[in-house]
Amino acid sequence: MTHLSVNLNKIGLLRNSRGRNYPNMVEMAKRTLDLGAFGITIHPRPDQRHATYQDAYDLKELLKHYPDAELNIEGFPDEQFLSVVLEVVPHQCTLVPDDPNQLTSDHGWNVARDQDALRPIIAKLKEKGIRVVLFMDPDADNMALAKEVGADRVELYTEEYASHYGKNGFDTIAERYQESAQAALDAGLGVNAGHDLDLTNVEDLCRAGRITEVSIGHALTVEALDLGWDQVVKAYLSKLV
Ligand SMILES: CC(=O)[C@@H](O)[C@H](O)COP(=O)(O)O
Numbered sequence: 048m049t050h051l052s053v054n055l056n057k058i059g060l061l062r063n064s065r066g067r068n069y070p071n072m073v074e075m076a077k078r079t080l081d082l083g084a085f086g087i088t089i090h091p092r093p094d095q096r097h098a099t100y101q102d103a104y105d106l107k108e109l110l111k112h113y114p115d116a117e118l119n120i121e122g123f124p125d126e127q128f129l130s131v132v133l134e135v136v137p138h139q140c141t142l143v144p145d146d147p148n149q150l151t152s153d154h155g156w157n158v159a160r161d162q163d164a165l166r167p168i169i170a171k172l173k174e175k176g177i178r179v180v181l182f183m184d185p186d187a188d189n190m191a192l193a194k195e196v197g198a199d200r201v202e203l204y205t206e207e208y209a210s211h212y213g214k215n216g217f218d219t220i221a222e223r224y225q226e227s228a229q230a231a232l233d234a235g236l237g238v239n240a241g242h243d244l245d246l247t248n249v250e251d252l253c254r255a256g257r258i259t260e261v262s263i264g265h266a267l268t269v270e271a272l273d274l275g276w277d278q279v280v281k282a283y284l285s286k287l288v
């Protein structure tokens with residue numbers, strides 16, 4: 048079965064918008080793991096508008112009580128990100144080629160171009176026992192090089208899969224994702240996937256059995272609002288008699 052790592056960035060975004068600890072990310076992580084999710088993902092960015100670097104330390108503390116669960120920290124490997132990751136030592140670190148002011152992640156690594164920068168970073172993370180994942184576009188030809196620079200896994204960037212799901216041309220795109228996953232497996236890499244996955248599209252992606260882990264945050268948060276909204280509005284109305 049594919050593992051689910053729940054990305055709590057949007058919990059961080061909501062919390063940060065009011066300047067106090069509500070919603071509480073550690074509490075939400077605990078609820079998530081108690082429900083059976085395999086892991087928690089955060090993607091701190093330099094402006095810390097979503098998850099903060101402190102969240103990485105707090106979540107690592109919580110995960111000590113869940114020996115079978117994993118913490119995955121995603122982000123661009125700048126100096127600050129790396130120093131936090133090397134100190135926190137999550138189970139997994141997913142390197143993403145984000146610009147500092149990026150709205151959200153929108154492309155994978157160009158490993159051929161960036162390999163000289165990536166090799167020592169990957170080596171340093173692996174020395175600490177951290178599993179290293181490279182965020183990649185679904186291009187089968189680039190998977191072997193990801194292995195060659197030292198990655199343990201790739202994470203397939205699934206925005207294109209999600210935005211075309213069920214539309215014209217989707218089958219060709221889905222095939223490209225499966226071919227890329229197979230190429231990664233053939234190269235000796237594990238395969239994660241993420242970005243814009245949701246309750247409607249995730250099952251088909253994972254059905255072929257090539258994906259070890261999906262990380263899902265944005266849609267999961269919106270779906271939680273959708274599924275809970277009516278109940279909560281009704282609960283308020285019942286208080287205001
Ligand atoms: C790498 C990736 O796709 C995710 O980490 C995503 O960028 C995080 O979600 P937000 O952009 O919604 O914070």
Ligand SMILES: NCC(=O)COP(=O)(O)O
Pocket residue numbers: 054088090121202240241242243244262263264265266267
């Ligand atoms: N790695 C992808 C991730 O953590 C969550 O992406 P999204 O579901 O918020 O688009």
